[in-house]
Amino acid sequence: NAGVTQTPKFRVLKTGQSMTLLCAQDMNHEYMYWYRQDPGMGLRLIHYSVGEGTTAKGEVPDGYNVSRLKKQNFLLGLESAAPSQTSVYFCASGTSGSSYNEQFFGPGTRLTVL
Amino acid sequence: RKEVEQDPGPFNVPEGATVAFNCTYSNSASQSFFWYRQDCRKEPKLLMSVYSSGNEDGRFTAQLNRASQYISLLIRDSKLSDSATYLCVVNGPSSYKLIFGSGTRLLVRP
Numbered sequence: 001n002a003g004v005t006q007t008p009k010f011r012v013l014k015t016g017q018s019m020t021l022l023c024a025q026d027m028n029h030e031y032m033y034w035y036r037q038d039p040g041m042g043l044r045l046i047h048y049s050v051g052e053g054t055t056a057k058g059e060v061p062d063g064y065n066v067s068r069l070k071k072q073n074f075l076l077g078l079e080s081a082a083p084s085q086t087s088v089y090f091c092a093s094g095t096s097g098s099s100y101n102e103q104f105f106g107p108g109t110r111l112t113v114l
Numbered sequence: 115r116k117e118v119e120q121d122p123g124p125f126n127v128p129e130g131a132t133v134a135f136n137c138t139y140s141n142s143a144s145q146s147f148f149w150y151r152q153d154c155r156k157e158p159k160l161l162m163s164v165y166s167s168g169n170e171d172g173r174f175t176a177q178l179n180r181a182s183q184y185i186s187l188l189i190r191d192s193k194l195s196d197s198a199t200y201l202c203v204v205n206g207p208s209s210y211k212l213i214f215g216s217g218t219r220l221l222v223r224p
Binding site: 050094101105108 | 122148155156159163210211212214217
């Protein structure tokens with residue numbers, strides 16, 4: 001099993017450009033998440049999904065959109081990138097209906113917006 | 115006030131030392147507690163869950179104090195390979211959402 005994979009691993013964008021980050025998991029998890037991590041800020045939840053076809057806003061959703069068309073995939077889109085979106089983006093997945101709700105993370109995408 | 119607060123460190127200790135990290139959380143309704151480990155430029159990985167009665171996993175011991183809303187992690191006989199950032203994590207208002215602390219950095223020197 002590959003676990004959680006993310007593509008691309010690195011990307012440099014110019015202000016105003018758009019891009020999509022892809023997350024895939026092969027653990028049949030219901031829940032998927034997108035976080036960003038900035039120095040001194042910890043992980044902040046951008047958007048999440050509790051199942052195929054459903055998404056919800058997290059703590060810092062502005063400037064991002066997501067889609068969960070297939071259970072195993074969760075896409076994060078930046079429509080018009082801004083320098084403030086320079087960050088490391090982590091995708092995670094987890095099981096449902098349990099108090100033991102460990103999340104499994106992908107290796108991250110390092111995004112720089114110039 | 116942050117929902118999960120940790121001392122950022124770094125804690126710089128020699129090999130073999132015992133080191134303890136603390137964490138406080140603000141949501142008294144939280145039911146799940148974890149310590150994650152994050153190596154430099156890598157993803158977070160679950161180190162251990164924290165149970166109400168306290169629990170141990172090898173050299174690692176986790177404690178929970180619900181009354182004080184306080185979680186601790188004790189590492190005995192530190193190894194060079196323990197050098198990493200340790201994230202305190204509690205579940206949010208919904209059980210499937212986790213709130214991450216900013217992390218405590220540990221450096222173990224030879």
